[in-house]
Amino acid sequence: MRTARFIGSWLAAAIALTLAVTLFLQWIGFVLDSGGAGSPMPLLLWMAFGANLLAWSLVGVVRLGDDSVRALISRRAAAGAPARAPQGPRGRGGDRAAADRVLVRAHAGAGGPGAPAGPGGPGGGLAGSAPGTVPLPLPPAGPAGRRRTDPDQISLAVVIPAHNEEPVIDSAITSALRLFNRWDIYVVSDSSHDATADIAAETGVNVLELLTNRGKAGAIEAVIEEFELTENYDGVVILDADTELDTNYVAGARRQLSDPTVAAVAGFVVAEWKPKQRTVIGRLVSAYRDRLYWLLQYLLRYGQTWRHTSVAPIVPGFASVYRSSVLRRIDINPKGLVIEDYNMTFEVHHKRLGRISMSPDTRAYCQDPFTLGDYVKQVRRWTLGFWQTVRRHGVWPSLFWFSLFFYILEVVVVSVLLLATVAMGVLAVLPPLTGGAVLEFGAYASAYTAVTAVLPLTTIAVGLFVPDYILTCVLATVRRRPSYLLYGLFFLPMRIIDSYLTLRTLPMAWTAKSDGRWKSPTRVALKR
Template identity: 40%
Template sequence: MTLAIMLVVVFCTIGLSTMVWGIAALCRLAAQGRADTRLLSPSMYYRRDEVAVLIAAHNEQLVIAEAVRAARALVPASHVFVVSDGSSDETVARAREAGAVAWDLSPNRGKAGAIRAGLAHFRIPERFPLLLLLDADSRPRPDYLRTGLPLFTDQDVVAVAGRATTSADAATRGMGLVLTSYRERTYVCTQYLHKFGQAARVADAVAIVPGFASMYRTDVLDRIDIDAPGLSIEDFNMTFEVHAKRLGRIAFHPACAVAETQDPAIFRDYSAQMRRWSLGFWQTVRRHGPRVGLFWASVGALAVETVVSSLVLTLMVPALVIAAVAAVASTMLSGFAAEVAGTVATVLPVGPLAAAFLVADAAMTAFVCIVTATRPRVWMLLYPLLRVWDAVLCLRALVAALGRPSDGRWRSPDRRAALSPAST
């Protein structure tokens, strides 16, 4: 019984999908290690001057200039477009000062609506074969296109999912440090242990082309319902649309198309962002429903696993408290009360329960430390609590997704003024 409980906790903490796609990623890595010599070679189809960069922004005056400068390091300045979605600050002025072609869109339509409007206003599909969607707080690295464009060498590829990493100017103390380092752990685990395996040619099961810094072929954009009503975010839905309409493959490699993003350093903003991401996933799953195919089977399995894991992790803290109280009570009480406490302590053994949860979580942290060549830090001991909080937010978002639809409008988190590369 104890072993069974421990295994359930381990599987819910790490995730069966993580194990399956992690194995697929290892197989893909082994295969590429033998044969793929084209990874960083110039694309035989696209050049940097054929790429447009579109940034949808709302009250992003603190970070928009650095995003524009990072984009201008990749493409000509005339190819960088900013849609200010009903901003009440100096987003437009800062974008223009940094060299972008900026448009003040009013009233506020939300990110998806701003993207759709920007595509039409700047006539991007007519002028450019490729589009890089970039968030205002994201900065693609200088080799973003050099490594990302070769992934389009396969003519079946219609989108390249960018690889997210926490920006170099992340918080360095307090709760901000814990939140940003935990988010980086999430990025590494999901991108190396999920997305890399899902992007294998035989699978083609990437669940999200993140809107923070990813590329699309513009000839498929008119077939993607970018601003579908009722959704809080657009990137899950755009990805599901690619699969549902069989527009082509989605490519991803953790060494390619890397961009830094400014993650929330305030707990309120972190919680709001996690809830919004989870809500977007559940709304998209509800919108598209079950279908036939490997991608849809993978999404269905992930949805079921996410619900079960979130329930188990949400109950983890009260279960540990009850188990600890029962263990103590069984030694201090007598008679029937001691017997009941002993039964509870046997069913919920506090030691094995805590060990299974903490060791499984620590294994994920160790994996990230190895991949990123970083040393374990004491604040990483707080990661299990954040994992539990993620589970709570996920379940709340699931309930919300079953209720009234979202209007897609946004509130930007508190930003930190972006540091220039030299300052960083």
């Protein structure tokens, strides 16, 4: 069975690659035939790929060479260094057996007069010891302002904010337990009405329950303050409740944090692909997101997070690591924002706290929306959060804003042009569909003549759809998933939805108000 699947996957990759090459050659021939000073093909090509993607892809190639040379030098230096005794797991009590700690649930507001005090603050902030046990001290995070450069010495706490995440919270915690000690994992249940807190407590990790819904940013802020995480750890890992970490995530994060110039590490998102658990729409969303993540991370973010650039506009909140000294200076939960990750990233750039790092060795798997309604709500929240963050922080002289300006300009212009092109395409396709009946209206006939003279329907279809679909064929080759060739037929409509939401939420950034509270989308238990 495995051999058949292996052969089938490579056969699918060969078919997808052949289709990509064939479409590309046909597209080139069409461009050459329709060439000329007034040809709209360069504009359509720009709409399909974008100048930012091309520019940062070139920077990414330079970074790849730079990183390869630095890695070679490091390996040679390590080969000549004396061997070092292996280190045990770090963290709270990392040098003692797990049996030395009996972890119990930490209830919000459990403290009071006579309650034991610990590193988590008065009143049960520790949430780590059962009655009659003595908490084991965490190795100190180091002197203020000093950043550890030995990856093995960097201690990390894991924060999992959750709101009604009963189907997935156990999988997220299980994933974290493969890489961290249970007393280094902190789940904060933000006024959940289901069994989220109970399930988390049964795993033995620290659990903080908030009786009032504060939203994700408020929950993160609460758990950090309650347990004094930035005082007791070198860094804090923030995970969504539907996130599962790759086995190399911790090693990659520590390696990147060993560079004292790094303020935060962005997780490398991988969209889960479990078609049997999804409807057709759910598979379409997952496939579309997989392509989007691949393009953004390999062709855009990789160049933006080079050590000489560091202009990434977001450290995705699904799996991120912040240095504790940086978190202490970040306003995690300002009023009025719908999401926290854009704001936290802008805080790092605006306050010049260090650089953003990202590498494919910090992979994490996320669960994308299962329904089109949840997808629209999520994208609307993301885009609104971006515009709100831009409004909140304003403009300041920096390479970050220089890059951000051209990114925003391209996003807005391409969104407008894409929607306008789609409108012209609808205008051009109606006469053939109605047998020319709509041309009996004089105004429509005049508009149709003007549009088709500049932008014929075939030019719109070939110039806009084919380049987009070629990207899908490339991804189907890389992923060896032939079903992407089918779902890719509908990726352009998904882009149209994204463009509409981008423009729709732009003015809302100055009018919409939010308390940051969240409503979890439909979830399905993760089984890897």
